[in-house]
Amino acid sequence: MSERLTKALEFANYRLTLNNQIVALRSKVQTKLIHSINGGTFTISRELITFVDSLIRQDYTEEVVLIDNFQNPIMIEDLKSFLEDITSKYFEVTNDYHSEFVKLRKARKVHKLLDIEQDD
Amino acid sequence: MTNGLLFFAHNNPEIDYLKLACVSSSMARYNLGMENITVITDSNSYEYSSKNLDVEKYIPNLILADKDQEFKTRNYRNYRDTNHTVKSLSFYNANRCDSFDISPYDETIVLDVDYMILSDSLNNCWGHKNELMLHHDVKDIQSKREDSWRRVDDLGITMYWATVCYFQRTAYTQSFFDVVKHVKENWPFYKELYGLPGTLYRNDYSFSVAAHVMNGFQSEAQEQLPIEKMYKTFDWDDIHEINDVNDITLFVEKARTNADFHLCRWKDVDLHIMNKWALQRHADTLLEMYYE
Numbered sequence: 310m311s312e313r314l315t316k317a318l319e320f321a322n323y324r325l326t327l328n329n330q331i332v333a334l335r336s337k338v339q340t341k342l343i344h345s346i347n348g349g350t351f352t353i354s355r356e357l358i359t360f361v362d363s364l365i366r367q368d369y370t371e372e373v374v375l376i377d378n379f380q381n382p383i384m385i386e387d388l389k390s391f392l393e394d395i396t397s398k399y400f401e402v403t404n405d406y407h408s409e410f411v412k413l414r415k416a417r418k419v420h421k422l423l424d425i426e427q428d429d
Numbered sequence: 430m431t432n433g434l435l436f437f438a439h440n441n442p443e444i445d446y447l448k449l450a451c452v453s454s455s456m457a458r459y460n461l462g463m464e465n466i467t468v469i470t471d472s473n474s475y476e477y478s479s480k481n482l483d484v485e486k487y488i489p490n491l492i493l494a495d496k497d498q499e500f501k502t503r504n505y506r507n508y509r510d511t512n513h514t515v516k517s518l519s520f521y522n523a524n525r526c527d528s529f530d531i532s533p534y535d536e537t538i539v540l541d542v543d544y545m546i547l548s549d550s551l552n553n554c555w556g557h558k559n560e561l562m563l564h565h566d567v568k569d570i571q572s573k574r575e576d577s578w579r580r581v582d583d584l585g586i587t588m589y590w591a592t593v594c595y596f597q598r599t600a601y602t603q604s605f606f607d608v609v610k611h612v613k614e615n616w617p618f619y620k621e622l623y624g625l626p627g628t629l630y631r632n633d634y635s636f637s638v639a640a641h642v643m644n645g646f647q648s649e650a651q652e653q654l655p656i657e658k659m660y661k662t663f664d665w666d667d668i669h670e671i672n673d674v675n676d677i678t679l680f681v682e683k684a685r686t687n688a689d690f691h692l693c694r695w696k697d698v699d700l701h702i703m704n705k706w707a708l709q710r711h712a713d714t715l716l717e718m719y720y721e
Contacts, residue, residue, distance in 0.1 A: 325683065326691050332572040337698045340657040345553040350655035379652055381558045423678060423694045 326419050334409055341402045344395055349383030351375070353395045353402075361392045432555045433465030433534035436542050439496065439521035440474040444508065444705045445712075447478035449542040451487035452712050455719035456546040460675070464489055465534060469524060471496045487720060492531065497523050506629050509664035510706035511680075512688045525591060525632045526613050529598075529606035541592045543708055545700045547675040551593070553655040560597040561605055562652045563636060564659040565589045570693055570700070571666075573684040581637055582624045587649050589640045591632035592701050595654060601643075608639040661701040666690075668707040671714045 342353045351357060364373060370389055374382045385391050416422040434457050438450035450468045457463050467490040470478075475493060478484055485491065506520040524531075528539045538551055554562065565587050567578065581588050596602040612619045612635040619625065623641075625634045644650035665688070667680040675697050680690040702708055708715075 322691060326693070329570075329572055329681070329691065329693055333570060333693060333695060333698075336568065336570075336657065336660060337696065340548070340550060340698050343550070343553060343655060343657060345557075345655060348556045348558040350553060350557070352657075377558075378655070379559060383558070419692065423692050424672075425678070425692075 323417075323419050323422070326422050327413065327416075330413055330422055331410075334406065334413065338402055338406045341405075342399070344398060346385065346391065346394075347383050349375070349377035349381055350379060351377050351383075351395070353399045358392070358396055358399060361388060361395070365389060365392060430536065430556075431465060431534045432463070432536045433467060433532070433538075434461075434463055435528055435532050435534075435537050435539040436466070436468045437522070437525055437539075438468050438470045438474060438542055440477055441519045441521065443516065443518055445478055445709060446470075446542055446705075447474045447484060448482055448712050449705065449708055451478075451482060451484060452708070452715045452719070453540065453542045453544065453546065454488050455716055457551075459719045459721065460546050460549050461552055462549075466490060467492060467531075467533060469494050469531060487716070490533070494524060494531075496521060500630075504630050508705060510704060511667050512665045512682070514706075520629065522630065522632050523613070526606060526609040526635065528594070529596065529603055532598075534598075536595070536597050538593060538595045539591075540594075541701070543702050543705060544592055545677075545702055545708075547677075547695075547699050548697050550656045550699055551654075554595040557595070557597075557655060559652040560599045561595065561602045562654045563589050563591065563594040563640070564653050564656075565640075565649060565651075566653055566658050567701075568658045568660050570660055570662055570679070570695060571681045571684060574663075574682075575684070581634055582626055585624050586637055586641045588633060589637040589651065590659060590701075591636040593654060593659065594636065605639050605643050608642050609635045612638045656699070659701060660695075660698060662703060664703040664705070666702075666707075667704055668702070668711050671711050671718065674718055 344351045344353050365388055373385050373388050375385055377383050436450045436453055438446040440446050447470050454466045457466055468488045469492050472493050500523045501519055501521050504520050505517050507515050508518050509515050536555055567590055578588055616630055619638055623638055640651040665682045669678040669680050671677055677695050679693045681693045683689050683691055
């Protein structure tokens with residue numbers, strides 16, 4: 310096999326690994342963005358944060374019912390504290406996503422993508 | 430209210446399920462902070478695993494149950510250690526339908542021992558509004574492989590996975606498990622009725638039928654676990670290395686190939702690993718890492 314073809318195949322393997330690692334990272338982000346409270350399950354999203362924030366701005370701060378991922382009505386006693394929790398979790402997860410994503414995009418070899426020690 | 434985990438672990442001539450249960454129990458203690466963990470096993474499995482391992486050290490509550498010998502001799506399945514090795518071995522999964530009767534907890538998560546708890550996601554279940562939850566939305570960690578497991582058969586009902594199942598002690602869940610038992614006891618009939626493939630008795634199938642029946646014969650009406658999805662690898666994949674706590678590198682077979690792998694690093698998300706030999710090879714490392 311020519312050297313150029315070998316390099317092309319190596320690159321194909323790199324791309325496959327990169328794409329799969331990005332999908333794995335997104336799966337982790339989606340999993341970590343799930344928040345449970347009072348028997349309900351919420352996926353933390355821009356929409357949820359904005360909606361809760363707008364309710365608080367309209368002075369709905371205590372004993373507010375929100376519809377969760379399962380379409381169950383969930384009573385939230387303290388909406389401000391709920392907003393704090395979901396916002397801090399959102400930033401924790403997205404900051405982690407950002408740093409891991411940058412690391413992946415910078416890695417140009419399979420062993421670097423996977424953070425495996427190997428001589429270049 | 431008590432919350433707890435329930436595992437079933439019955440060894441066969443090659444797979445030390447009870448040792449894998451010790452690993453799962455240690456991972457649950459570490460990641461979920463749980464002490465209420467019950468493992469159902471049998472005296473032969475206990476005798477064998479105890480030779481090399483202090484089982485009680487890892488499992489807080491161990492229950493010995495008798496095996497249905499007739500079931501044991503007829504339920505065989507193919508176990509793969511990647512596509513290089515395939516063996517037909519006894520697969521004892523007869524008593525999972527008894528989970529409701531056996532569980533000492535008000536809220537229970539019953540799990541397969543090959544489900545690696547790599548996060549605290551399962552803690553989202555406790556105190557949930559839904560009394561019974563299990564997954565049908567399952568995702569392979571090799572994103573390009575075909576997802577032929579969505580239904581029990583091409584024209585069949587939605588496939589629910591019995592791998593992880595959360596239930597509360599209620600009349601509805603009792604009836605659900607009664608239906609699972611009924612399906613198991615009348616397996617040839619339900620196998621024919623629902624077009625279930627193969628000869629093997631699988632809890633995934635009996636749970637799928639029960640989910641279908643108990644929801645008025647509607648598809649996908651049973652609620653799923655409050656986790657994004659259940660992620661899985663097949664038994665044709667392998668574990669390359671346990672890097673650290675909740676951090677594994679796997680050999681994952683490429684789509685549309687046979688035993689040609691790429692590597693995948695998987696962190697902080699629970700993972701169903703079907704290759705039992707792969708788990709066995711790394712069981713000692715995992716026990717050392719997770720047992721505190």
